[in-house]
Amino acid sequence: xxSLEQPSEVTxxxxxxxxxxxxxxxxxxxxLSWYQQHDGGAPTFLSYNALDGLEETGRFSSFLSRSDxxxxxxxxxxxxxxxxxxxxxVLNSGYSTxxxxxxTMLLVSP
Amino acid sequence: xxxxxxxxxxxxLKTGQSMTLQCAQDMNHNSMYWYRQDPGxxxxxxxxxxxxxxxxxxxxxxxxxxxxxxxxxxxxxxESAAPSQTSVYFCASSxxxxxxxxxxxxxxxT
Numbered sequence: 001x002x003s004l005e006q007p008s009e010v011t012x013x014x015x016x017x018x019x020x021x022x023x024x025x026x027x028x029x030x031x032l033s034w035y036q037q038h039d040g041g042a043p044t045f046l047s048y049n050a051l052d053g054l055e056e057t058g059r060f061s062s063f064l065s066r067s068d069x070x071x072x073x074x075x076x077x078x079x080x081x082x083x084x085x086x087x088x089x090v091l092n093s094g095y096s097t098x099x100x101x102x103x104t105m106l107l108v109s110p
Numbered sequence: 111x112x113x114x115x116x117x118x119x120x121x122x123l124k125t126g127q128s129m130t131l132q133c134a135q136d137m138n139h140n141s142m143y144w145y146r147q148d149p150g151x152x153x154x155x156x157x158x159x160x161x162x163x164x165x166x167x168x169x170x171x172x173x174x175x176x177x178x179x180x181x182x183x184x185x186x187x188x189e190s191a192a193p194s195q196t197s198v199y200f201c202a203s204s205x206x207x208x209x210x211x212x213x214x215x216x217x218x219x220t
Contacts, residue, residue, distance in 0.1 A: 097158055
């Protein structure tokens with residue numbers, strides 16, 4: 001089976017940089033994704049890493065190291081609106097399903 | 111383009127009652143999913159449908175049934191609701207590795 005570990009909560013101030021880590025144990029997967037969820041609303045897709053290395057999308061970057069079974073989401077120039085829960089998820093074999101971590105609540109303060 | 115829609119938004123059931131949660135997507139996606147989200151538990155997959163005419167169990171299928179009515183619609187049925195099924199239910203559809211989520215149904219079973 002698949003299991004993912006991420007911190008339950010992270011706090012930071014506006015304008016700062018924060019990194020949310022995700023470690024996983026899998027029996028095979030295609031890639032690592034990140035989703036954002038505000039206040040119990042619909043989760044929204046942020047990024048996907050199929051290969052090792054860094055993927056950058058605006059203020060957000062995501063990193064994957066398959067050899068270390070580790071990934072992270074990097075948020076730069078933090079804004080108040082970035083306060084949300086962030087989930088890492090592995091894309092399972094066959095591209096059919098995702099297995100999610102339990103989520104990290106990011107609190108951004110002024 | 112409405113994306114993924116879910117009905118109802120809220121529902122209160124008594125133990126033993128049945129109900130069907132409806133989901134539809136207008137993005138012509140082949141794959142659709144049902145998740146439940148409980149506090150501190152992340153998103154857990156109940157059932158999924160990789161294509162029209164097929165359905166498969168996810169991580170927590172007990173107490174649920176699904177129907178892939180056509181390419182657009184994927185319903186989730188609770189035959190005899192239990193308090194343990196109190197949760198927020200999300201439907202999603204996917205294009206390869208990116209999943210698009212509906213707004214969720216908040217279900218309380220008393």
